[in-house]
Amino acid sequence: MVRFIGRLLLAAVLVLLIAPPVWVLIYRFVPPPITILMIERQMQGHGLDHRWVPLSAIAPAMPRAVVASEDARFCQHHGFDFRAIDKAIKHNEARPGRIRGGSTISQQTAKNVFLWPERSYVRKGLEAWFTVLIEAEWGKRRIMEVYLNTIEMGPGIYGVEAASQHYFNTAARNLTPAQASRLAAILPDPLKWKAADPGPYVRRRTGRIVARSGTVARDDLAVCAAR
Numbered sequence: 001m002v003r004f005i006g007r008l009l010l011a012a013v014l015v016l017l018i019a020p021p022v023w024v025l026i027y028r029f030v031p032p033p034i035t036i037l038m039i040e041r042q043m044q045g046h047g048l049d050h051r052w053v054p055l056s057a058i059a060p061a062m063p064r065a066v067v068a069s070e071d072a073r074f075c076q077h078h079g080f081d082f083r084a085i086d087k088a089i090k091h092n093e094a095r096p097g098r099i100r101g102g103s104t105i106s107q108q109t110a111k112n113v114f115l116w117p118e119r120s121y122v123r124k125g126l127e128a129w130f131t132v133l134i135e136a137e138w139g140k141r142r143i144m145e146v147y148l149n150t151i152e153m154g155p156g157i158y159g160v161e162a163a164s165q166h167y168f169n170t171a172a173r174n175l176t177p178a179q180a181s182r183l184a185a186i187l188p189d190p191l192k193w194k195a196a197d198p199g200p201y202v203r204r205r206t207g208r209i210v211a212r213s214g215t216v217a218r219d220d221l222a223v224c225a226a227r
Contacts, residue, residue, distance in 0.1 A: 016129075020114070024133040027113065028142060035150060036116045038158060047156035049166065055145040059175040060226065061213065062160055063144050065184035067222040068212035071105040074144075075224035079106040079135040080128075107131050109147040144225035148172075152190045153183060167196040181209040 031052040042048050055063075067074050073081050085102035103111075110130035115123055134143055153163035160183065161172040168179050175183075179195075185205040186193040193202050216222050 020130060021133055021137070023114065024130065024137050027146070028138050032113050032146065032150060035112055035158075037112065037152060040117070041152075041156060048158070049156055049162040050150075050158040051161040051165070052149050052159065053161045053172055055141060055148070055225070058148055058160055058172045059180060060222075061177040061180035062148060062172065062175055062183070063225045064213045064216045064222045065177070065180040065209055066105065066144075066148070066187070067225070068181075068216045069184040069209045070108070070187065072212075072216070072221060074105050075140060075221060077104060077106075079131040080104060104131075105147050106135055106143055109143050109150070110134055112150050112152075113146060140224035141226075151187065153186065154190050154195070157190070163195065167194075177210060177213060178206070181213060182206045184209050 034048075034050070038048055038050065071081065071084075073083070081102065081104050084104070087102065107127055110133075111117070111123070111127050114130045115126055134146075138146070149159040149161070151160075152158055153160070154166065157163050157166050160175070163183055164170055164172045164175055164179070167183070168175070170179075182195045182198060182202070185198070185202050186195050193199070195202075198206065
């Protein structure tokens with residue numbers, strides 16, 4: 001019995017070590033068809049609008065906007081921004097009622113594509129493992145491409161192409177800097193905030209992202225994800 005349990009544990013460890021790298025390698029070349037979050041939202045009645053487009057078919061303003069909004073050091077770090085994590089911890093200790101995350105675009109992509117949305121130590125551990133893998137196997141450009149094609153941008157809306165068509169009746173390649181910034185502005189709560197008819201908070205947030213996007217463009221902070 002002990003030997004059987006030992007073999008079972010060894011098999012589980014081998015699966016965890018071998019399966020994720022292979023899975024990640026496949027998605028380096030193949031667009032992820034669906035995610036666990038998409039399935040959950042469909043079961044909740046939100047529908048599914050997911051349209052994959054290559055990074056070359058997305059306006060450069062969009063990667064700049066998400067870097068400005070979500071991960072200013074995207075091109076500098078290797079998957080984890082420890083400065084942002086430290087700031088988030090200090091903020092959350094001081095203001096426990098308004099929790100701030102420190103996840104990078106790489107971490108968000110790992111979670112969105114390979115894992116489930118609920119918070120747990122197991123999921124965070126797997127998220128870290130998948131983050132290391134996509135940084136090593138994909139590189140920044142592919143991470144940005146997958147992120148922009150799988151991120152939730154509204155009820156049943158996933159990826160910038162579907163969001164561009166839904167909110168602005170235009171293709172992702174034609175997004176203006178203001179439109180891209182508005183899409184980036186709703187990412188923290190896409191089921192609540194609206195890009196097409198934003199409230200005061202989203203308008204203010206959009207203005208800040210527009211200003212930061214100018215800095216991102218001037219300082220080449222999104223150059224690693226250039227199309």
